[in-house]
Structures are given as C-alpha cells and as structure tokens.
Amino acid sequence: MLLTSISRRLQHSPIQNLFTFLSRSFSSHTFSRRNLNQDQVLEPKCSSPGTNPIQEPLAAINSVDLDENTVLETLFLYTNDWQRAFEFFNWVRSDSGFQHRTDGYNRMIDILGKFFEFDLAWDLIDQMRRNEHSFPNHTTFRVLFKRYASAHLVQEALMAYDKSKEFNLKDEITFSHLIDALCEYKHVVEAEEICLGKTANKEIDIEVYLNTKIYNMILRGWLKMKWWSKCSGFWEEMDERGVEKDLFSYSIYMDIQCKCGKPWKAVRMYKEMKKKGIKLDVVAYNTVIHAIGQSEGVDFAVRIFHEMADFGCQPTVETFNAVIKLLCQNGRLREAHKLFAEMSKRGYTPDVVTYQSVFAYLEKPRQIIKLFDEMIARGVRPRLDTYVMLMRKFERWGFLRPVFVVWEKMEQHGLSPDNHAYNALIDALLQKGLTDMAKKYDEEMMAKGLSARPRVELGTQLDSLKSIST
Template sequence: MLLLRRFNRVRIASPCSVRLLSVKPISSVDDEKQLRCQDQSSYDQKTVCEALSCYINDWQKALEFFNWVEKESGFRHTTETFNRMIDILGKYFEFETCWALINRMIGNPESLPNHVTFRIVFKRYVTAHLVQEAIDAYDKLDDFNLRDETSFYNLVDALCEHKHVVEAEELCFGKNVIGNGFSVSNTKIHNLILRGWSKLGWWGKCKEYWEKMDTEGVAKDLFSYSIYMDIMCKSGKPWKAVKLYKEMKSRRIKLDVVAYNTVIRAIGASQGVEFGIRVFREMRERGCEPNVATHNTIIKLLCEDGRMRDAYRMLDEMPKKGCQPDSITYMCLFARLEKPSEILSLFGRMIRSGVRPKMDTYVMLMRKFERWGFLQPVLYVWKTMKESGDTPDSAAYNAVIDALIQKGMLDMAREYEEEMIERGLSPRRRPELVEKSLDETLVCR
C-alpha cells in the first residue's frame, strides 16, 4: 500500500514521533507542494481506513499514522476515519484518547459524531466490562443530539453481544429503567435479549425466554425465528431448527438471506449437504439472492463431507455470480486440507485474488504448519503478513515463537518474544526460554 510505505519511510527517516516530525524527506519546497497536492487527490477515506486497519493491533502506530496523514499529507479526516481510529483505541482501553478524538470531531462538519461513533464506544466499554461507563456515555448523548431510539438499541445490543445480558434486561425491564422519552419496540428488545442469552450459551435460559415471549404476548418476527434457529443449531439440535423453518413457512413468514443461511446450516448438519444444497436452490428460486455467508456455509458442508472438488468448484463459481470470496471462504478450505503444498497454493491464490487474510487466517495456517513440524511455511506466512502491512497480535507471535522453539531455534524465538514485550504484548511463559536466560546469567557471573 503506497500510503503506508510512504508513512513508514518517514518513520524510518526520523526516529522521533511523527506528531513532532520536522524532517522533510523531500528535496525541495516545490517537490513538497507537488507531493501534498498528489496526496490530497490520492488519499480518500477508504484508503486511510484500510491503512488504519493494518495497525489494528498497534494503537500507538495507528495514532501516529492518523495524525501524520492529516498534518503531513493534508488529508481531512471524516467521521468514518475518526470512527476507525476510535475503535482501535477502544480495543486497548485508551478511552481518554477516544473522547479527545470525539471532541475534535465536533469542530468539523465533515466529521461530526454519529450513531456509529457511539456504537463503537458502547462496544469497547462493554468489552472491557465497564458497563456503567457505557451507560454514562449514553447519558451524554443529549450533548450530541443522539440520545434516541437508535442509540438505546445500540447500547442494549452491545451489552447483549458481549455477555452482559443480565444488565441489559435490568436496563430494559428492571427497577431502574432509563427514562428515554420514547417507546421501544417490544419485539426488537426481546430479540436482542434472546440473542444475548445465546451468546452466553445458556440454552435452558434461551428456551425459557422463547416461551416467555409467547406467555407475554410478544409478537415473534423473522429475526426472532432466525435467532432461535441459530440457538438450536449451536445447542446441537439442528432438527429443531428445521422444524422452526417449517413453522415459518406455514406462517408465511418471508425468509431473508440470514434466515436461509441458518436453515442451510441446520439442514446440512441434520440431513446432509445435499439437503442443504436443495434449500440453497430454493432460496434463489424465491428471489432471495445468496450472499458470501451462504456460499461459505455450503463450502464448509462440502469440506466436512470430504467433497473438496465440489467445494473448489463453488469457490470458482462465486465471482461469476457476483459474490466475491472472503477470508472465511478460504479458511473453510484450509481447515480440511492436509498437504502443505496444497495449502500454500491456495494461500497464494487467495493473496493474488485480492482477498486480504484476517489475523485469524495467518494464525490458523501457522498453527497447522507448526503441528506438522514445518518451519519454513510458518516463516513464509509470517513474512507475507508483514509485507501486507498487517500488525501481528499475541496469537500470531505465539504461533511463530512456538514453531521456532519446536525446531530448537531459541535465540530467534527470544527475539520475537522481546519484540512482543516492546509492543506491550504479554508472551506466554515458556520454560525453554526462561531456563536458557537463567543459565546465561549464571555463566556471565
């Protein structure tokens, strides 16, 4: 990525913070002006967001880049680029900096905070188990003219998504219900809470809540059925999901792509992949166009059934049908392949086709090669990850360190462990590295 390469060259040219950068890596004032004009025309919000995503596991570097692209390249940040930066900061609990950025957003009409901004804030607070702080953030939304029904749903959704459904239920139906000045949809709130119980994996509570909706006269809609079908699949009862699917059809509830995806997974698990393919064809006949998740579900079922040739055929057909594969598509195939050469070939195809691997993809491949005792493929995946501009997380570092230890390359493993510590990541305790460090200390003495 051109923008990242230019940023990294500037960082190398000056070891000090980019925020205080005074060294100009260009030959003349005219060249600088020309470069700034080029930057302003070349760097749109999509490019900047993609560059920030490369630093999702290194908030300090992300913030350096965020400030650099504005000050040195003349880019004007939008609401979307601010939101991406706030999300990265929130991941590392840098909430004071998040609010500082939100205050910066207010002064620019192109970057005013929106519902997405505070949905991110709610999510990051709740992920850190700072429930009261998330509620306090909701209370502040009057200052931004955003304290409305959408924000309330976003707050409840964040609580339910991240296993604080008890607090969400108390917020909606308990003694200390928030006074909002607007009414909320009974069905939608119940759907969110039902999904919250499913996130906890409390299947008995899910069943109890499903029946409670009937008792209290809560109308069940398409999303209610989709959530409960998913619960049945995850709780190991896919045949009950199929029964719900038939109930929906008898009630003439029109299924959307999400519901069909759940049905295909349920029928495939309970009756076999061919039955899943039948529903796949049915959804197309009924005018519901399959999305990438639909194709991924079929590919996963085919792989689990050992029909790799059919899975590859579907992979080939996806772009022709206007549905581009994503990293999950390839991960379904990687999970079933058993030959390093096949995996590397498919990995190369993935990169060439423009599909950006997620960090989970890199870790999955490195772990597979490590289990098989192959170090070179592990290092190749690591190199590809770095060249793509992706910042490794703890799982990626641990995967490469374990592979190096397995081959007895303790010095190199220690270098990666030290790099982890420098980045503020905590490595696992490994006796091989600790013992050698102690031996070296005794010899030095």
C-alpha cells in the first residue's frame, strides 16, 4: 500500500513500473531473513514451489536507474514497519543492483534502532566499511547514540562511541553527538558525569571536549527533565567554572523560566540583555514572544513581533507559529487566521506546526477536515502526530467517521502508522462498541512489533491488573 501511494505520486516517472511491482510483491509474499554477515539478502518465499515471482519483471526493471531520494523517501514511509523497510532496503540492493550510499544506510540503521534491532544495525555498519561510497560518518553514530539513548542503553552508547575510533570518527563532533543524545533522552545525570565527573572520564577513557556548546546541551537536558532547581544550580555553576555564556545559553535559560512557571523572569532577562547590548537572534525572540505572551498578555507579544524588524531581526515561520498559538489560546481566532493569511503574503509558507496550532482550537469537524485538505493541497506534509492529534480530537467528540477519514488519508499518503496512531483508532472503535474491528487492528499492530496497550474489552488486560480488578 505504501509503495502504491508513491506510485500514484510518480505517475509520470520512469520508475512507476518498479513501484507497481514492489507493491504487488510485498503484499503477496512473505520474506525470510538470512545472515547479513555473509552479504546475503532477503528473498521472498514463493507461494508455489519452484517459482519465484520476483524474477518475472526483472527485465523491465533492470533498465531503470533507481533514484537515491526515492529510496530514502520509501524508507521514511516505512519508519514504523522495520521488517518491510528492511525487505525493501535489501531488495533494491540485490535484485535491482542499486548501491546504497551512506545516507541510505543511516536511514535504515535509524529504523532498526527504533525497534531495538541493534545487531542488524551493526551488521549494516560492517557492510558500510567495505565501500568508500557508504563509509560510516558522524551521522551514522549520531543515529546510533539517539536510538541507544532512547532505549536507555547508556553503556551501549558509550561502547559505540569507543568503537567510532575504528572509523577515525572518535572526535569532538562525535562526542557532542553522544552528549546531545543522552541529554535529549533524559540521561543528563550520566552526561554530566561523563563531562564533569571526577572519575568517569578515566573509567570510560573519553577525551572530553568541554566548551559552551556542551554546557548548553546539559542545561537543555535539565530543562527536558524539568528539574528546575538543578537548572538554576547548573546556570550558576557555569559562572563558577568560567564558562562564557552565549546567546544560546540565555535562550535556553529564558525557556526554562517560561516552562517552570516564571515567564516574568524570562522577560526580565530579555530586558537585561537589551541593556547590555546583546543582540538577540530569532530563536531568542521566539522565546521572548512566548514568555511575554504568558506573563503580560498576547498584545505585548504581538508588539514584540512587530518590533523585531526594527532591531534587524526578521521573523521565521516559528515566530509566526508562536504568535498564532498565543492568539488561538486567547480565543482570538480571527486575528490568528488573519496572521495565518499574512504569512503567505510575506513569503512565508505555513508548516505543519502552524496548522496544528489552528487545529487545536477549531471546534467543528468539517472546518478541521477542510483545513486539513487545504494543508495537503499546499504541499505541507502532515506528521504522524498530526494524524494522531486529529483522531484523538474526533474521538473525544464522539465522531467515528472523521477518524476513518484521517486514517485513510494517512494510508493514502503512504505513512506507516505507529503505536500512537493505532491506539487512537482502536480507542475510537471501542468507544462505539466495534470490538471485532478494534481487535483486528490490535492484532495488526502487534504483528508489526508495536506496543499495544492492554485493554479489558479486547481480552488483553495484564493478569496482574485482572487480579486487582477482581
């Protein structure tokens, strides 16, 4: 289905026949995995002995030059279905002669890591080193660190950092990727110990590249953890250690003040920065607009928005998004719509966040579906969380038909649903008493290796929960 949707969008492309074939073969046959260490690839198990339908259209396909962007796009669409992604990845290499480059390998490693298939990921890295066009780069290890950290496998991330030495990549960039991944996924304690601990560096043999950027990462990590006292303590520690704070440092700390419920302190810091002659960039202004909107009202935020240009700072789409969201939060939808229209006139294209800000405050399904269609028509690609947001919204209102409209659009655009999307659909079905249909999607979800939520209605409640309820 995913590849069929790509084929529709590529109706005038020379590779249309390829995707038509792929959609047939992937939907009609199951696949078996062989050992990648022997450079073997996935091949389909044929439904009838002695035949191999994947060979039939090869004569027509061999003349097609696969485009790397198309391969990357297809892998992106399979983000939430690692087995199909892996099948496609190996198929184009073995049967069409396509040579994956580093970007393609990195995309596949990212998908495998998302489903904890780290052994397969390392098999691919071993393959990468054999070809100069696919040799691992800094992004390869950034992807690995991100997936290890999200799986809370900190030691494995550190081992991967040590192993980067084999590829001449154990340097400042890779180290910053490691710290950034740990902080992004709330392993800030470990990140701080690696950088500033008394014994950690000796134990794991890491050459630390301490600079303002690393300190900013840790500060942002404490922000993500919402450990407000630690945020203020680390801010002071930066001064004690003689760290030269930059604009990013101030922007992060202003964001901290906003999110800990003290936006007036962020505004005070903004005023102090102006007095000191510190020139703010658009990221800092975006934070200030949010802070001043929360503490002093949306009118003051709009004023800052209009004054930015006077200080030589042009807004970005994110700036418009911040103001539109504030207007929507305050029930001023007409002004938000007016600013929304102004974006295009000024040469700014609304992004998915812009639309989601408006979706959140619309109250009629028809309005939402109409704006959603407009969003797609303007070439703005919905994210998975966009679909989930809309399905959840319709579910809360008790509307099932719009839920299916959104689900079908997601499939038409070739996106593979994740566990959040499946759970949203299943909850909407159960709300209407459609247990058999909900069970079908629950089983489909688990077959893909996605985590299904235990539900009494489907008989999947955990035994421990059953005993408690009885």
